[in-house]
Amino acid sequence: MLGLMAGVFLGWSLGANDAANCFGTAVSSRMVAWRHAVWLAAAFILLGAVAQGQAGIATLQALTDQTATGAELAALAAAVTVTTMVRLRLPASASQAVVGALLGSGLATGHIHAAPLGRVLACWIGTPLGAMLVAFVLYHVLRWPLSRFRPSLFVLDPILHLGLILCGCYAAHALGANSVANVASFLVVGGRLSPGAAVAVGGLAMAAGVLTFSRGVMLTVGRGITPLDAFTALVVVLAEGITVHLYALLGVPVSMSQAIVGAILGIGLAKGVHILNARNLVHVLVGWLLAPAAAATLGAIFAVLAGA
């Protein structure tokens, strides 16, 4: 029961925080109404989770040998870490907190597998770099027809408007597909739930987070990226969606926030301007180190206490 509650809470927190990466720019700059954005995000997160969310479960389960109790405690450690870091306004990646909690728990009990860990770490580093590359390429590819055909204001704006909605939906789908494993991996331990049911529960928890608590984060994240114009915002959202979706297909949950930072960096490279400050880069580095380290420590403490 504790594992289910911790998992659902983690999913709710994921949805509330990460939906901002899909529709934040569009909502904060009033291109898309918040009430439309949250329903679209919730629906597509659930769709992504149910349709393509199972691949990451195996990866997370392969990191350690967990008992049902161990998984519950690791889920609790991850949920507490993410919630505390969000409350402290520190960058927190749920994906990385979950891996950290599993590793901490595994280290404490001596059941850890190094091989899948290397793959996960490589994907973490590859997320911002991949998003940067995808954004750079997309910017040039999508820019070309605009420069060539020069559509008027009255033609281009509906295209961008529609594009922002479609890309936001796609990014939400990718978020669901990628991140639901963070929740579902705890729910399947010990055969409590089947993988299909676990991703459905995880997807619903994430959708609930979007519907109930995403507004503040969406506006804050969006305003943080507001210097982007509509076209650039579209490229950023599409690039982060593609990147995160690729990792979902590979079965490695990664951080959407870090993908968006990489995508913005890619736009800066493409435009030849500096549109990312050092704070954003520190954000990525801290996210890489702090969340997994904190979750690992907490996971180890919980595991030791449970063993005692």
Place this chain on the structure above:
Amino acid sequence: MFMFLYRRNRELRDQLALYIDKARAVFDAFRDGLAYYREHGYPGLERYARLSHTDESECDQVRRQIERDLFAKSLLPEAREDVMSLLEHIDLVINQAEDVLRQIVLQRIALPPALMDRYAELGTCCHRAAITLMDQAAAALGNAPTARELGDAVKACESQADQSEQGLVAALFASDLPLAEKLYYRDLVTLTAAMGDLAEDAANLVTVFALKREA
């Protein structure tokens, strides 16, 4: 879905085109009025003042309709603000053109014949600046690549208008007219030249609008 959004914008595009046409009509009334004034003085100029006022009122109506509709259309928020700002700035030029004719009529200003040619030249420069501004606005709204060059052309017209204004004021104060008359005529010259300045301000805005969409 795209066609649905585009259809909504097409109405807006047509309204903006109508606004620009009406504005051109005001400026043409201004041009014709000044040509008449050069030949005949202020008596009979009411016809042109009335015509410019009627066209200006129609412009206002179209503009109000655009402002009402702007938020129901699918323009992005930044574009809406840009369009609103564009209309506000063009409106100032229209009002100035109308005001020049109205003041001549109301104050029965009979400019000395010796200054009339220079004044006509000033009016021509201002009219050209205003009409070029309309061309620039139409180009910018259609994302045509000529918007920037047309902005430069407006600046060139304004620069000529400035020179005409300075020459006119210098000639005015070098004349034997009483000081009160000099000040009285200078006010008309300044009022007319302000139309060129306002056109330049609007052209700068339109240039930024065009550059933003090119970036």
